[in-house]
Amino acid sequence: MTDPSLPRLTGAVALVTGAGGLVGAGIARRFAQAGAAVVLHHRPGGRPVADLADAVEAMGGAARPVEADLTDERDCHRLVEAAAAWRGRLDALVHSAGIQPVQDLTDMTTEDWRRMSDTNVTSAFCCTQAAAAVMSAQGGGTVTHIASIEGSHPAPGHAHYSAAKAALIMFARAAALEYGPRGIRVNTVSPGLIHRDGIDEAWPDGVRRWTRSAPLTRLGRPEDVGNACVFLASDAAAWISGHDLVVDGGVSARPTW
Template sequence: MPDLTGTVTLVTGASGTIGHGIARRFAAAGGAVVVHYHRDRSGAGELAGRIRSAGGAAHVLSADLTGERACHDLVDAAAAWRGRLDNLVNNAGIQPVENLEVLTAESWRAMLDANLTSAFACTQAAARVMRETGGSVTHIASIEATRPAFGHAHYASAKAALVMHARAAALEYGPLGIRVNTVSPGLVDRPGLAADWPEGVERWHRAAPLRRLGEPADVGNACVFLASPMASWITGHDLTVDGGVSAHPAW
């Protein structure tokens, strides 16, 4: 893996399945990791403990990222931990299923606040911290940014906007040495997924050329690459991590 020794990375939503995988891969690359959570304190603590047990460094912080001030405070606290912040991974978000026919404006706004506005505010705060040293910001988007699903109109819209925000931020923050990219995962496995949604998992296996679901570490590896010196000339890019399912014919 790339060597990220000496760096500090803030991973939002790190107590969730994908966030857990991202944080652990940054730690495996030698970086110190700030583990953010909103509600799952025990999950965040367990993750930090696993990182420390493996010889890494982890710091746990909590925040409700639907508030702009909370986003800025989180980033400031992450940077204060070791006096620097090199990487930000905006992973926090929600994914409720609601058909357009019954979707309310309140639910629409809640989706945008959790998935898009939080990334905007955290990125803005991180850019202020990184403006003298440069750094990397990665948003976790989704292949649904370009491939909608039933019941996911608000989610897909938020992820599509997230991709464009990253491109706009790459343009404006580039002169400061700050790179901004997105990683768009496909279906990532979690405990119980095959039992909860067997028909969906089966369809995915048929459609994906690599014939498997993604693992949280697959997403984490992509984030580590984009944050590393190996990607020093990559910004404004959306990296699809989906086992090739986007290459499957649509007819």
């Protein structure tokens, strides 16, 4: 069932990487509810997306799961090619795949740093390059990368994550500059803290501090991120490119002094 509150993406094909994750699944659902056919990426050995595909199809949508290792350049290109071949086009790429380990900078290894960079940034480069080749040939498309407010507001234990997200935001701006003449818009969405089952018990102090600091007084939901991504992929955002859309309930507006 489509959601009339969303911009219409009827007939569009969207590839969502990291659809096996909480946020990625939420994004995929909102694209389906906007009328798009959705390619659901999941990593080898990761959470399967068969249930999500079934849910999309149960609501009258179309979904196709595809497995790929996004730390492998060839697999990134294979994923994009498979997505485009499914229905003969690719209108939107939403790159949500990534990792977020917590590690003190003092104990962080070069391998830890490289793994973060390869998984969160290099994969975005490879998928964007592959998608842009397809979109250029068909006259345009959109690319949206899921960054984070930590790209501009670092947190303890997240030095490599914050650096990767900052790099992702700047990469998207650079890609917007170069791919714009081909009709390709590139943006980022930077979420704040997203609710997941068990977070209130696992991190009660953090949840309390967040809800006190956020003007909208709640944690985000996966569909909040999905709504932003659907908007950026739609004609309603036809003149928006190179932008970082912050989706954090207003917490970034809170003074730090």
